[in-house]
Amino acid sequence: MQQIPLGRHGPIVSAFGLGCMGMSGGYGPADDAECIATIHAALEAGITMIDTADFYGMGQNEMLIREALKGGKRERAFLAVKFGSMRGPDLKILGDDGRPQAAKNFLAYSLRRLGTDYVDLYQPSRVDPAVPIEDTIGAIADMVKAGYVRHIGVSETSATTLRRAQATHPIAALQIEYSLFSRFIERDILPTARELGIALVAYGVLSGGLISDRAQAAKSAASEIRSRKPRFSDENFSRNVSLVEALGQIAREKGVTTAQLAFAWIKSRGEDVVPLIGARRRDQLKEALGAVDLKLTPADLARIEQAAPAAAVAGTRYQPAALAHMDSEHAA
Numbered sequence: 001m002q003q004i005p006l007g008r009h010g011p012i013v014s015a016f017g018l019g020c021m022g023m024s025g026g027y028g029p030a031d032d033a034e035c036i037a038t039i040h041a042a043l044e045a046g047i048t049m050i051d052t053a054d055f056y057g058m059g060q061n062e063m064l065i066r067e068a069l070k071g072g073k074r075e076r077a078f079l080a081v082k083f084g085s086m087r088g089p090d091l092k093i094l095g096d097d098g099r100p101q102a103a104k105n106f107l108a109y110s111l112r113r114l115g116t117d118y119v120d121l122y123q124p125s126r127v128d129p130a131v132p133i134e135d136t137i138g139a140i141a142d143m144v145k146a147g148y149v150r151h152i153g154v155s156e157t158s159a160t161t162l163r164r165a166q167a168t169h170p171i172a173a174l175q176i177e178y179s180l181f182s183r184f185i186e187r188d189i190l191p192t193a194r195e196l197g198i199a200l201v202a203y204g205v206l207s208g209g210l211i212s213d214r215a216q217a218a219k220s221a222a223s224e225i226r227s228r229k230p231r232f233s234d235e236n237f238s239r240n241v242s243l244v245e246a247l248g249q250i251a252r253e254k255g256v257t258t259a260q261l262a263f264a265w266i267k268s269r270g271e272d273v274v275p276l277i278g279a280r281r282r283d284q285l286k287e288a289l290g291a292v293d294l295k296l297t298p299a300d301l302a303r304i305e306q307a308a309p310a311a312a313v314a315g316t317r318y319q320p321a322a323l324a325h326m327d328s329e330h331a332a
């Protein structure tokens, strides 16, 4: 696995990361032993970036990672932690909290659950509209000074917010949805990240399992996340599957799977794009890792664009009500 700098002046991390969200619900029940084996397999393959959030499984995800990193593995991992998203006991989303004291409080719990005295990358999962980004980033900067955080990241920010965050403290990475089906960042956000020397950590590369040879199975499996994704709705799904099938045809001709094609495509976007592999089983990880050395030619890329233009995708990436609160969806 290639190791690259995370941003122009950032730390060295693996060219792909492991996203652990699916290991703690959201995509249906997961097997803890298999999830831990998947984390171990990722480390063995040279993946260092392990991505989590304090609200994945309401802390359970961090405790699972702690278990996986026991026995001296913590130092081999680059722990990326998101915070700020609030849920009630019924797991309903209550909003985001980016207040300085909240950021510090969230971090205190994360450190305890992860069994570590520092987090490699700490990032607000969403921008709290009630709190200036300077205040949230300033609080994390205090935690950098105190040694609890090594680097600062942001998630789902607009280009303007990214600039404001960077003016407060160097930002190593922006985590945001980016895939064959979600290309909105190419207009302003990605060019701004590049200008500022901020790496792009891409999630949603498979659009929740839609861009794969198992799209139908993904739709059928009970999943709270997919039930909220318009692209999986009965109304939109068959149109999207026809795009996935067109991609599948190209993948088969190249002797790879559709998911591998999706990972190779995201990697073709640039050295500064670090895709998250949302695997919760070793077979899924192995499939994604099969794309690490897969290079797409300009002719492949042109065929892919033609087969699945992002404008032909049916449905938005999140429900309109959720998008309305996302800083990244604001024009500037």
Ligand SMILES: NC(=O)c1ccc[n+]([C@@H]2O[C@H](COP(=O)([O-])OP(=O)(O)OC[C@H]3O[C@@H](n4cnc5c(N)ncnc54)[C@H](OP(=O)(O)O)[C@@H]3O)[C@@H](O)[C@H]2O)c1
Residues within 6 Å of the ligand: 018, 019, 020, 021, 022, 027, 028, 051, 052, 082, 125, 155, 156, 175, 176, 202, 203, 204, 205, 206, 207, 208, 209, 210, 212, 213, 214, 218, 221, 259, 276, 277, 278, 279, 280, 283, 284, 285, 287, 288
């Ligand atoms: N910053 C943010 O706002 C944000 C939001 C969401 C996620 N994330 C991060 O990004 C990571 C990736 O999450 P994502 O859900 O967006 O990723 P994704 O790549 O769009 O979808 C992952 C889902 O695809 C299916 N899958 C995984 N490997 C597959 C394979 N080889 N072939 C076919 N299907 C496969 C799995 O579903 P099954 O296991 O059900 O088959 C998995 O849950 C998360 O773990 C999290 O760390 C960040």
